[in-house]
Amino acid sequence: MSATPQPLWLRALFLLGVSLLFTHELDAMTHSEWRVLPLTSWLEPETGRVVFVVLHVPLFALVLGWLTSQLPARVLKAQFWVSVFLVVHAGLHVAFSGQPHYTFAGMLSNTLIFGAAVCGAGYLVGNYVVRRD
16 A cells, blocks of 8 residues: 555545444444444443443544554555445444344434445545556
């Protein structure tokens, strides 16, 4: 991955995807997402909620640190892997959608989840096209 400047539209697409994901995490609190995830679903609901919230603090710190690195090549690598995650994350939601505690059925929830995936996929394709030229 080269350190050439990224087109504004590509960076904007990536940032929109990350914003949709972060906003989804707010929405996830209203849907008790910890009751669906294998790592937290076995916990008592209140304990699961606390673990879910607390684990997001270092996770967000690591992702934000990676995305704001002073090393341009590291930022591009972070954008690539976060974009991959946006797509995988939507796939996980599809996989978990049959569980009894899964309640992400509304327009807002699905727009946040799958909009982030579209942005992630768009970033990956756009980045490939830009780097190829």
